[in-house]
Amino acid sequence: MDKLKENQAAYYPGCALLTIDRAYNNSSKLVSKKMGIELVEIPDYNCCGIGEMKSKGAASMYMPLRNMMLAKNRLGSKNLVMACSVCYHEFSRSIARVKENQNELSAVNEIFKEAGEFNEEYIPDGEARHILEFLYNEKGVEEVKKNVVKPLKGLKVAPYYGCLYSRPSMYTFTDKKPKMDNSERPRFMHEFLEALGAETVFYGNEVQCCGGRNVVQDEETSFTLCSQTISKAKKAGADVIALICPKCAGALDVNQPKIVEKFGKDSELPIVYLTQLMALAFGFSKKEAEFSDMISEPLKVLNEKGF
């Protein structure tokens, strides 16, 4: 595989984005390309562990770090961009931990040695980057404004960051590094949406949890948390909720029919990904942004508003 060129970045898709959340994957690539960065998927990626491996010691860190090694070895890139917040959390957690703790680093390297896939040891010199933070810092709001051809005038959007994009600071370095977002009141998505011409609403649940992690074991908790978020956004007058995490989509979008069945029409609101809205404003068609993939039917609202 060729090494990366200047306007390319190594990209980790993750399992959800390659299958049921392909809308997020494709729109992320479209938007990045339009803004001047091509996302190149790393070959042979493996699952990050999605938080279910944390009780497995160094094995939970090996899984994301193997992908960092792939990026370095095959694509020659120290950093890795990803769109999924859970993957982002797992990567940043592993990197922060092995940086801090020599024992854990050597335990991870032991596994690397035994697997024998790479000839070198892992050195924690790269960073995991969330696509929102990546685009904001590398290209900036001005670049977004420049690319807008179809402003989303009159669309009220409730930005939903979820948990793991900004928390915890000890892993993601929010508040700690100047270029990073604020941990309790993130603003990058707000700025992007406003640059697109859309209106953001304040509804108070921007960084609340959707219970996505327990969505299979403990539906009821997840449904309760989701219905709180959706109904608050609806009350604040939002037309759609914008997401940056496929796990939030699993809870808020895929399960929405069940939530509505349980909590009533107050909990019904179309869900879209931030990058889908960006793609729409950048002049791509609704079909290219794959709005029809969302279960909560955002197409209705978008058609009504005339986009």
Added chain:
Amino acid sequence: MAIEKHDKENSGGGRPVAEKGEHIVARHLIEDDNIKEEKNLVIDGVDVSGRWNTFIISRVNSEFDRSFFEEIKKTVAGSRINRCWQCGMCTASCTVTPLYRRFNPRAFIYMMQLGNLKELKKYIDVAWRCVGCYKCSQRCPKQVNPAEMMEALALVIKKYFPEEVKTKLKLDEEVKKIYEDMIIGHGRLDLAKLHTYAIQKSGRTKELLGKIERDAIFKMVKDGRAFSVLRLGKPHNWSSSKEAMENYLRKLNTIENTEAGV
């Protein structure tokens, strides 16, 4: 599991009858037998009947098991347990506590510090309700990382109460097992399979044929996403990584290696 209701109903319109020790904050932490209420109490000639007549009999726990503390400290998830100074910020910011009053991260960490298994046993049914939102870890003034401490708690419960895990936490345990088998075994996660397995395990197979599920499946077949799941495959050369990880887990000399015992 049903979400607990904490507001007591006002019956009959008049003043509600006070329950035993009702006005104690965190009442659920105290057992009924340990609350003493006197009808008419006079101390040093002062009548203290009414609200002030409630006493809590102090608990004495002298059987500290420090080996237990060391055991948790050795794990990766629970390595910072010694830093906790019990300020309660984790419980105050918890997402789950408002839904399940008995879910109390601060108390769980305290019980783990003391090695108080007897007390921990009472909370097995709520102990795994953590949603992993990391608000606690974000706000913890000592960087204890309570979110991951809950993972250590799960390990403790798995090791010391395998019977209860089998009865009360059957679904959680099985879903976790599906996740682990899939992630370690195949290197990638098949979400469709996971979802179907989990619904089957929870004995709600009928729901799979319900309208909502059917609509979702139909939609995914129609737009082709159902087939992308089939194409997901395995990373090249994954078997060497799998073996290395399994070897590591086998050699682990801590509480983390309790899988074989259950």
